[in-house]
Amino acid sequence: MSSWEGSPLAPLLDIEDLRTEIKLRRGVVHAIDGVSLQVNPGECLGIVGESGSGKTMTALSIMRLLPSGGAVVGGRIVVDGTDIAALPESAMEDVRGNLIGMIFQDPLTSLNPTMSIGDQIAESVRLHRGASKREALVRAVEVLGLVGMPKPAERVTNYPHQLSGGMRQRVMIAMALACEPKLLIADEPTTALDVTIQKQILELIDSLRQRLGMAVILVTHDLGVIAGRADRVAVMYAGRIVETAPTEALFKNPRMPYTEALFEALPEKSAVDATTVKRLYNIPGQPPDLTVPPPGCKFAPRCRYARDECRAKEPALQAETTAHLFRCFFPVGTPDEVRDPTTPFVSVPEERPEIPVTPAAALAAEGRTGNGHAADWQSGDPLADAPTATVPVSGAAAADRLAAEEELAEDSPVKAGQDGSLLTVSRLVKNFTVTAGAVLQRKVGQVSAVADVSFAIPAGATFGLVGESGCGKTTVGRLIVGLEKPDGGSIVIGGRDLASLSSRERRRQARLVQLMFQDSYASMDPRMRVSTILREPMIIQRDGSRAAQTKRVNTMLDEVGLPAAAAERYPHEFSGGQRQRLGLARALMLRPSMIVADEPVSALDVSIQAQILNLMLDLQRDYGLTYLFISHDLSVVRYMSNTIGVMYLGKLVEVGPALDVYNSPIHPYTRGLIDTVPVADPKLERAKEHQGVQGELPSAVAPPSGCRFRTRCPRAQDLCAAEEPPLRQFTGEGHRAACHFPLREPEPDLN
Template sequence: MEAANQPLLRLRDLSTDIALRRGTVHALDQVNLQVGQGETLGIVGESGSGKTMTVLSIMGLLPTGGHVVGGEILFDGRDLRGLEDKELRRVRGVEMGMVFQDPLTSLNPTLRIGAQVAEPLRVHQGVSKAEARERAIEILRRVGMPRPDKIVDDYPHQLSGGMRQRVVIAMALIRSPRLLIADEPTTALDVTTQRQILELIDDLREEFRMAVILVTHDLGVIAGRADRVAVMYAGRVVETATTAELFRSPRHRYTEALMRALPESAQPDSDGAGRLYSIPGLPPDLSRPLTGCRFAPRCQFATDECRTTDVGLTPDGSGTGHEFACLHPVTGPVTIAAASPSVRTASEVSDPLLTVRDLVKEYDAGGTGVRRTAGRVSAVAGVSFEVGPGETLGIVGESGCGKSTVGRIVAGLEAPTGGRIVLDGADLATLDRGARHRMHRQVQLMFQDSYAAMNPRMRIDSILTEPLEIQQVGDAGARRARVSELLDQVGLPRRALERYPHEFSGGQLQRIGLARSLALSPRLIVADEPVSALDVSVQAQVLNLMRDLQRDLGLSYVFISHDLSVVDYMADRIGVMYLGKLVEVGPAHQVVRAPRHPYTQALLDAVPTPDPGHAPSPDTTIRGELPSALNPPTGCRFRTRCPLAQDICATEPLLQGATHQVACHFPLREEPPAS
């Protein structure tokens, strides 16, 4: 990675306020950053730390009420704050590009892809419609979009998440900007698509010799992609260093806490599986006056001096540009990886709580004209598994593999096309509607986006009471007592009952979502990506809580995620899905540390690692998009993307093995002997 001598962008004492009805939020307070031509700067921190507000200040895209109230934004020596609106729009549209976190909300659903990608050319360069279309096709081809000449005529809803993200990147790059800002560009993507997008940004940075600002809460993404890192907390930069130096020797206690909260850093606990560190408390309210170190209320090393003394960034004396703002800095390296693999062993049971056999789910694909359907989408194709009492089965795979569909069927939100679902000895397919409804009290779903799953007009007491009322559990007094008990179980105060969903943070909303799933005292919870959108520290709190409740209440989980490090921490066993089929099932520690299927190995190699020295092998990169479930490949469905595929792979392999099963004609290793 190349860095220029002179910075392309420099922030000097940047301060930004957000005026709200209840007061003014001091979102940024004297932020100093710089990034050179051809350099990648990573900005990391929790939600509310000021990461996104920093880049929105640079782009002049602050929300309503937002104003830069102090400092300078120097781009190639010019202070953007002094430019007229017309000139600022030209700089923003030509010399800078921005990739937003959610590509679907960044795209106009009523316009075709080609028109949106070409819009900067039409607005800032005045090219013809035909020329703009051709240049849109070319930039889509350069960002790795399959069939770009066809994609330009599609609408955003017709594309996958990874394809939409490529479209947004193409929009940002079509004018060859000198600075690219990527704000959480891979947060909602699975690990293989995430790796493709990050490698694409790296390649384009070198091709265009751009400066890149990469905003993320994922330390693994930062470790593998950035030249330098700035750690932000409560509107300030608290530490900055080269990436290698920061991960080798972090100095600020907040940086140390972020690293300790990673799933890879789990410490052994009573069940031998490890426990995640979570940062106590919450970030400060930036609408109130603050004194001293802003991290002091959450820091176990804080002293009275920390609470009264405002410390600025100071060099560490190494001469490498490593600066930090801490009176009691870390003095040694922080160990990220646990000393030994965590192994959870579920108790052996003769009768599983849940048995799924040959589960099939197909959908009619919409047709055109006289054709009412265009075929059948094979979402789930013959999936079988078991979950024992008190056990966690993790299900992993790329977006579109069918894992969420399996979860929704098990939770009773969708009906299977075929197969059996046996819950506590009763086949749900053979029960009448009333009996099936009562049985599904035993299975509850924990959603990925708890806020979207709640009625924003209902207070939390109504949200938690609703399932009890629907199922006619107890009288009003008993329901109130049950709701209070639920709040105690998930660690929320009773005053939360009087508030509405929008008044809570993401982590608090997930606690409320978990409480709602516990309301009917289920035996099995299907958790569908429950922590994918959370910061690493909040993620640790929710995962620890789920583990504690499993131990205390004897819960079973079907834990669905694309994050293998999280699944490794939570699960007893892991099932790996690809395009509607299970391709590997086994004990979690074996699947993660000794995978047998090439697809599992590729997923593991795609996981961002919080180690700047880690270089994933290009041989294990999954190339291309997931094949269509409308017309899946014959035989092994992974064979069209598998580096080991041969002619025999056109015949379907079956899951084989005793405890560590694999469906592959050429498994990577033999099944380990039973312990």
């Protein structure tokens, strides 16, 4: 814990009954409704909640950087003894960047693309400290070095587009720290970053807080991030704080049903035992419309415990202890004054069915493929009626995970080319040419994006592909769907090698495999209505009449849980989770056998993530779909996948049954990734502070000799530099790894 605890010093930030409104044509949004909180010097306060809960709006209210029509209409915001809510705008310009610094959520859109990063950092120093241009640039180099930017004196001349996502985030932190503010607000500082970069950024913020004595407000939807970094937590819903407590107390014993529901939506909380997982809890409904807030408790319409009293009047923020406050008439958990503090909190939700872990095996157990409609799904009949997503989750198909994995072992994805595999990738290679010169474009090197990768996926199963940004996993997905052409190897789907087909022939095979893009919003034309976006694949393939296509659009919207009226709206009119549902619907329009899902939940909050993952599993069960699920989050991949493949710098370094890879990794890189993923347990998260993958990812233009991971591996020896390790088998279940000095040795009969 930080040095603030128990200190008699006055809080650095004291917010009392803050009310923020945004005036729209259709009404007034009550974005913040009576928020009160304090942040002490040196303390880290975590603010969590779903999108639209008021987290970011609270941060923007403190900075007085509200959107058009927004204004603080009540309450006090006292920072270092000054009520900044009452300051004129000219005075606030001295506060921003000087007294309060802020790290914005999207560094690429927050940075000026026309200015070098050195000039952007120096601008704040010149404005607030009156430094000369030369002095300000010296300070820019200094703070870039402080935040761990490699070769800061050279980087100051770079522009934002020349930097990676992690480097851009370091620039944002440097800008926020240039004038040494007393309070740092970090708004989703690691959203969509891979786990290793995320860990580096969080450790950087934490070390700077300790070194500079800053207070930090960490705004995030990731409960694992909060568990490892925050001293206290405030949970927000519908513009209000519904629970606040010290981090360990909140994670052990949440009292507000909303907080409990957020924990139950986490994939890592889904495991019942080593062989079984439960369906993720899906918080029903949507957050309320804050132009017309519902009466009573704002969470009551979505709360499984709600009673008439909850709908009639709003509960006050009550306290069983001075530190733990919550807003609920019928709290969950155990009262703090009678609870044994050594006993961890265990949620007891209503009974819910288990999810069959291996869809292909579960469907076979029921004697079908899909839900009885799979034949129509693959027939190409545009008038085939699709089922609704209301089929029970398991029933007779709910075999435990171990039995399901054993049944799938015969078709292990590492045994490429074996009967039963829908997709077989063999010795896949993809290099990208690096050129120099504005006119001649001469070749100066090549990026080894995918280097001799082989795997297979049985029909109806899910293969999870994980690794850091730049490891080649997205390139593999793009090669499979035909957006890139391989330089070597084969991609066999349904008996045909897609890598050898011409562009025209490849387009005809679009029914076989479709892509679910990482950024669903960027992948949709903002000028097209949803009906046109969804019809477009059928129009290109000349699939059915217009009436048949319209019927198909309405059916698929229903399948992904959106109303028929959504067909007439534009992409910007949907939330992030709804747009991801549209992305899934578009991928399904041609009834593919397989979907490549590229980071489908990386930027979603935990409740929307649970909805999308449950929906994907429902559709897989209904139609016998095969998934290639690409992600940097091993906890999500473990939940979704039958088999996991781990990539590093273009190489497949480990592959095997999902639980085996997650619980008993063989390759040091896999172990490092698992240790790097934040978990929603404060004790576990803080215990692994110095674990995980260390160092920077080498350049793919000149990858290290031998084992490509050796430059970051704690077990590396001379052999690793001299000889590339082969992908060898370690267990009879098809668990393979490419390592000279693995974490465990192969079974004797497998050598």
